[in-house]
Amino acid sequence: MIARIARKEMTEMLRDGRFRWTATMIAILLIGALTTGVTHYRRTAAERDAAKRSARTHWLTQAPKNAHSAAHYGVYAFKPAMSLSLVDEGVDRYVGVFAWLEAHKQNDFKYRPAQDATVIERFAAWTAANVLQVLVPLVIIMATFPAFAGEREQGTLRQLLATGVRPRILFLGKAAGVSLALGILIAPAAAVGVMALVMASSNTTLGDTWLRGSILTLVYLAYFTGFLAVGLTVSALARSARLSLILLLAFWATNAFVAPRAAVDLARRAHPAPSALAFNLNMERELTTTGEGVSGKALEDSVLRAHGVSTLDSLPFNFAGLSLQRGEEQGYRVFDKRYGELAATFAAQDRLSQRLGAFAPLLATRALSMGLAGTDYEQHHHFAEAAEMYRRGLVKTMNDAVRDYQRGGEVIAVSSDSTLWAKVPTFDYDAPALGIVMGRYLWAFAVLIMWLVGSLALVATVARHVSASTLAEGVRP
């Protein structure tokens, strides 16, 4: 019986021009988004790889100069492209692309791609993730809203119930039918997605990408299943197809458009971040105040005392190198504190938004999708931290070279060449392991599971307890 109902439902849907047209449209949009995603990813990846190599060349081939000057010259760190960004660009367009790693300063990542675009960039981005998060639920709603309500209006529901079929069987059959029809229409897009991944992941660790891709698929399946369950429930209880459609659309629009923006301002107010001006001024002030006492006369005196000598020239090493490195280390404390606070604020904002996913599953799904694709803010921050660590290593190598080059306090004559440059390793970045990423999104996972289990429980309760007569009539408001 279930199979028969499923086949009827599926055939009916596939014959319905409206559904066929919409679903085809969405499949095309999805395939288009994946195609542009792959193109964009490959171009970006090639560009960043080339930039990384040329940054290294610039470093290695710089003219002989004082080691500390080389630290000032510094290197640029370029964010590598993540292969799953072809599915979900996440915040890629809203974070800077590279940072200058130089002595004394932790620089921000500059040039957010969205700044080099027109305003429609922010209006709507056409990515596979958007199609999956916003449009596919709409197709599910269009497929499920008339499942019971439509048949009720045509009068066939009453006849069907007269055959003595149990509501539970009806629910299962309809769910199976709708899923099959959707599956048939989404299959080509899924195939393109897999192909895209194969093409894109040629130069990354394949295993991880596939694992992430599989979890991503499960996340989206859970998200969709919830919509299927809610759609069937509303359709079973609403008196008319019209009411069922309106209720489901209201939920869809709230979830897809209202909730994400509403969550932004809630999170911003619950965990306010400082303005760039206040942030920078505070940092400048702290760098000046902590800098006092570790450089200049005080440090000079304490070092002279410790080595029991009276002039800098009689020290066994070059004082300038030591002094510069001390200054750096004071800076670290300020940077760690300030940037750490900022990252903690953003993380708190994002956690709040994930929890709000209890009201709008999109929020949790979006977070997981970005996280698994490696395009969320956390992973940007992870890269920024890795770059900062690399900067510290580089600057220390240079300062140590100054310290060890010659005795005394003067640094002017110090000159170094490529043998020293090569002592600084290449900057190779490893993205955080999948386990760490998953651990960060426990809330989102919990919320998504809640959405899945809750919606399934809802439809199961309705299917088990609804009487044939209620099902035939719909619930009177």
Place this chain on the structure above:
Amino acid sequence: MSAIATEAATTRVREESPRRDPPSLRSMVLFEWRLIRAERVVAPIAVFFALAVAYAAANGRSWAEFQRDAVKGATVDEARRLSWLGNALDASRGDTSALRAFGDPRNPFVSAQGPARRYAVLPPAPLAPLAVGQSDLYPSYYRVGIISRETLLVNDEIVNPEHLAAGRFDLAFVIVYILPLLILALSYDLISADREAGTLALVLSQPVRLRTIMTAKLLARSMIMIVLALSVTAIGAVVGGVSLSAPGALASLADWTMVGIAYGAFWLALAVAVNVFSRSSAANALALLGAWLGFVVLGPSVLNVLVSGLHPTPSRVELMQASRAASNSASARGSQLMAVYFQDHPELMRGTPESAAEFGTRSLLVADEVANAVRPITSRFESQLDAQQRLVDRWRWISPALVTHAALTDLAGTGTSRYRDFQSQADRYIGTVRAFYEPRIASGNRFTRQDVAAIPAFSFDERTLGPAGERARWAAIVLGVIAVTITIAALSFAQRTAQNSTR
């Protein structure tokens, strides 16, 4: 519900006019209004809308305040530094030692790059609380040094990138996204509900034309729509804290309201048209939803892909590499090994290989050389962005939502054009500041309190709000004309097919 009410309404018409004159349009609009009020969905919709508007207005206010505080912080910081600098210069008046290249405010180059830096600030427009627009993406102040690249690169506002990606819940969002949905919820079954309830045939048996009935229904909903649009303006102005006394604020507010109404009229007209051409309420709802998706979401995304595909901006990564190469060669030419060192570390300069004046001038020259070398790429950025913008301006008419969004953010002074204008004015200001310092640096004279007082200040020349108002009025007129045309066409078509429309 609707059937009974309509019946009651028609009965009353009959009682009021025993000679069975056609009912007046006014009475029909009033009946329609009663019908709408009796609908169970109306109260929740009104409450939801009021909450959304209030929330959006409060968000706009808090964001505008955040920005105002930042700007105030800039003013405070500038005043503090300048007064400190004046005092320090006065105190060192007796100091006749040679200028040092670092940490010596008497050296104009040091002051210009440090304590004397003034801010170029973009003042928020009066309607800023109504639309966040691009104001969270572009900086609205620069701390201006004498090297353009360094100044313009430094401060992006601190905003969670996930928030930038999601967009903000402001009044522009309420108008562009939510208002159409509410209008569609009220009008997707304009005629189809009566047809499905069977009351349409009954009503048409009266001496009244289908066109008149539709006009009455449309007028009642237009009034609701206008009230909604006006309430957005009113709540936005009050809760959002728009300073109405600011010059041009009232005119901008009027333009804003007109754009909102014209946009609402477009969606209402679309609902009428779909009701005329289509059959069931559910089919209407789907068709209108499709239109909403097409105009609000898909149209802009596809346009975005086309625009950035046709006029791609050059890669910033390339720009950076070019600038790196240029600065290498400029520095190599400009100085000796030791001098390069001092360029980076003047504070360690003990024996003076060159005067502080020479050092400052040479630094400027090196910066110029780098700027010249990367100018072809930066100007390509500008020209590509201009080309993109022109394309968007031309093609935005494919989506009334885009037209409306652009008009609303431009009126609020948070659109891209005003920020780009600010950026170019700031860039020009850097040139002015630099022209002020250049002779002072080269001469090797000391920087004095009088000099500090004479540093040119930035004042923003408001050039985009006027044209924005004009463009907004155009947008309102065009949208209004489209709405009226669609409505007239739909109504006349409805009359011709009135015979079929009861079935």
